[in-house]
Amino acid sequence: MAYSTDxxxxxxxxxxxxxxxxxxxxxxxxxxxxxxxxxxxxxLLREAAEGLQxxxxxxxxxxxxxxxxxxxxxWKWWILPLVLLIGGVATYLTLQMQEPTTTxxxxxxxxxxxxxxxxMPAAVESTLQVVHAEIDALPVAAVPxxxxxxxxxxxxxxxHSIASKATRPERExxxxxxxxxxxxxxxxxxxxxxxxxxxxxxxHLVFLHDLKVVDPEELxxxxxxxxxxxxxxxxxxxxxxxxxxxxxxxxxYLDYMDLALGALAKGNDRTALDDLYxxxxxxxxxxxxxFYAGLACYRLGLYPRAIRLLHAAADNTxxxxxxxxxxxxxxxTAKHDGKAAARPALERIVSGGGFYAAQAxxxxxxx
Amino acid sequence: MFLRNNTAxxxxxxxxxxxxxxxxxxxxxxxxxxxxxxxxxxAMNYLKDVEASKDAVMGLFAELPALIGKHEVxxxxxxxxxxxxxxxxxxxxKANPQVRMDPALIEQEDQGxxxxxxxxxxxxxxxxIARLPEGQEACIRMFYLEKNSYKQVAERTGYPLEQxxxxxxxxxxxxxxxxxxxxx
Numbered sequence: 028m029a030y031s032t033d034x035x036x037x038x039x040x041x042x043x044x045x046x047x048x049x050x051x052x053x054x055x056x057x058x059x060x061x062x063x064x065x066x067x068x069x070x071l072l073r074e075a076a077e078g079l080q081x082x083x084x085x086x087x088x089x090x091x092x093x094x095x096x097x098x099x100x101x102w103k104w105w106i107l108p109l110v111l112l113i114g115g116v117a118t119y120l121t122l123q124m125q126e127p128t129t130t131x132x133x134x135x136x137x138x139x140x141x142x143x144x145x146x147m148p149a150a151v152e153s154t155l156q157v158v159h160a161e162i163d164a165l166p167v168a169a170v171p172x173x174x175x176x177x178x179x180x181x182x183x184x185x186x187h188s189i190a191s192k193a194t195r196p197e198r199e200x201x202x203x204x205x206x207x208x209x210x211x212x213x214x215x216x217x218x219x220x221x222x223x224x225x226x227x228x229x230x231h232l233v234f235l236h237d238l239k240v241v242d243p244e245e246l247x248x249x250x251x252x253x254x255x256x257x258x259x260x261x262x263x264x265x266x267x268x269x270x271x272x273x274x275x276x277x278x279x280y281l282d283y284m285d286l287a288l289g290a291l292a293k294g295n296d297r298t299a300l301d302d303l304y305x306x307x308x309x310x311x312x313x314x315x316x317x318f319y320a321g322l323a324c325y326r327l328g329l330y331p332r333a334i335r336l337l338h339a340a341a342d343n344t345x346x347x348x349x350x351x352x353x354x355x356x357x358x359x360t361a362k363h364d365g366k367a368a369a370r371p372a373l374e375r376i377v378s379g380g381g382f383y384a385a386q387a388x389x390x391x392x393x394x
Numbered sequence: 395m396f397l398r399n400n401t402a403x404x405x406x407x408x409x410x411x412x413x414x415x416x417x418x419x420x421x422x423x424x425x426x427x428x429x430x431x432x433x434x435x436x437a438m439n440y441l442k443d444v445e446a447s448k449d450a451v452m453g454l455f456a457e458l459p460a461l462i463g464k465h466e467v468x469x470x471x472x473x474x475x476x477x478x479x480x481x482x483x484x485x486x487x488k489a490n491p492q493v494r495m496d497p498a499l500i501e502q503e504d505q506g507x508x509x510x511x512x513x514x515x516x517x518x519x520x521x522x523i524a525r526l527p528e529g530q531e532a533c534i535r536m537f538y539l540e541k542n543s544y545k546q547v548a549e550r551t552g553y554p555l556e557q558x559x560x561x562x563x564x565x566x567x568x569x570x571x572x573x574x575x576x577x578x
Contacts, residue, residue, distance in 0.1 A: 033511075033512050034519075034538040034539055034541075035508065035511045035512055035538060035566075036512060043431050046431070046432075046435075047431075050435075056542070056543050056545075056546055057541070059543035059544070059545065060537075060541050060542065060543045060546075063537075063543055063544055064538075067537075067562060067563070067566060068508065070472070070475065071432055071436065071471055071472070071474075071475040072432065074435065074436045074439050074475070074479075075431070075432040075433070075434075075435030075436050075439075076435060077435070077439050078434070078435035078436055078437065078438035078439030078440075078447075079431075079434070079435040079438065081438045081439070081442060083444040084434065084435065084438045084444065084447075086444075087434060087438075087444045087447065087448055088431045088434060090448070091430055091431065091434055091448055091451060091452075092430070092431075094448075094452055095423055095426050095427070095430070096419070096422045096423050096426055096455060230417040231417075231419065232417055232418065232419055234420075238396055239396050239418075318396065322396075347417050348396065351396045381416070
């Protein structure tokens with residue numbers, strides 16, 4: 028028979044405040060005994076209580092609390108981006124004043140060459156304008172058919188509303204063809220079996236509207252790219268809406284994602300999808316955009332597109348969205364191709380043992 | 395899970411570790427709330443210096459995601475305790491390689507299973523306490539059964555505070571061994 032009033036088991040937890048008062052010696056005898064009962068069975072608490080009785084330790088506890096890691100990036104993580112930002116602004120101003128003939132900065136992502144036109148001297152920019160004019164003059168047939176098919180959806184509808192639909196999409200397509208090949212479109216049915224990738228534990232995340240985003244520093248190795256605004260610049264000539272200045276408004280990656288995910292969080296899936304497609308047009312391998320665009324497609328009932336995007340996110344070398352991508356890919360597959368088709372993805376989720384494992388198992392067992 | 399989970403407060407340490415390993419930085423804040431002040435106390439116990447102790451805690455938490463990625467952590471509490479203790483000992487040795495460690499500081503914790511203590515009946519417990527050496531028996535009886543604090547036990551027995559604690563730890567261990575030998 029068990030001893031009904033086990034004298035060795037503490038009855039109440041030791042809060043931080045209680046431990047602080049214990050260290051200060053301001054507890055009653057009964058309260059002291061309650062804390063000391065914990066000390067007898069908990070080596071960590073015992074050593075901590077001893078150490079906190081050292082001079083200055085209790086005051087240090089309060090100060091230490093101000094150093095608590097934040098849920099998003101710690102302020103220390105912003106020092107480097109801030110320095111780079113200040114340096115970037117200084118460089119921009121210097122270039123504007125000196126009008127150098129060459130650029131020395133080479134971005135990690137090739138598409139940023141297009142964006143950097145905003146910071147280029149007038150001579151280079153005028154050359155770009157000539158090139159753009161030549162591109163505009165190219166016949167539509169010059170654009171490879173496959174590329175048209177892949178890029179066409181990535182032009183946001185809001186852009187179409189101002190620009191001439193006969194000329195603007197091709198111009199955008201050619202820009203992006205020079206930038207990077209699109210790798211999103213893929214048939215999951217014929218894709219090779221996925222190779223399990225090692226999970227990298229220290230991937231840095233930030234949260235926008237309570238939605239996780241892989242820190243752009245993790246993706247691009249710097250403060251993140253500058254993105255063209257998907258909107259039409261305010262300096263477009265209303266008389267000639269098809270002529271869009273080459274120097275368009277630029278946004279930081281996180282500012283851009285903040286708007287896109289803000290729309291998604293409010294249920295404006297169409298707007299979010301436009302913005303995310305626009306980002307994918309410039310950075311096709313961006314895992315954040317792949318996943319959330321896939322999610323938006325799923326919610327809009329665009330299941331084939333959702334499956335393609337989520338498949339790409341699940342296979343992305345940045346594996347931070349792997350499980351959730353598989354989960355929504357399975358749901359989209361079940362909606363589009365039937366429950367049996369979703370079985371492999373669900374089984375993979377179950378074997379992974381992650382957050383969606385129980386739900387996936389329940390779905391499998393329900394069949 | 396792509397949504398920020400605001401229910402992390404209710405998760406166990408091991409669940410938080412799993413989430414941190416998966417890249418969820420918010421779990422680090424919850425672990426900080428649970429352990430930073432305790433680890434500060436541990437560091438103070440060894441380093442005897444407020445600033446060095448704060449640095450030790452912040453350094454440990456800065457490296458925690460990477461450490462968790464490298465090591466299999468089955469029970470976070472004893473693991474993080476051992477990590478902090480090792481770091482403090484390394485810091486002490488680095489500051490003075492000739493320093494001799496206080497045996498009390500590097501003493502291995504008694505990691506025995508207390509199941510026998512918790513499952514013993516009143517009669518079994520009384521019999522086992524009676525078999526303890528005199529000092530241990532008195533301290534165990536006053537502390538556990540009569541619910542006196544260390545200070546009160548010291549006052550009643552006349553033992554110094556440190557000896558009371560020593561009697562309690564040794565008595566508890568002997569009590570467990572005695573109960574296990576007698577069938578529990």
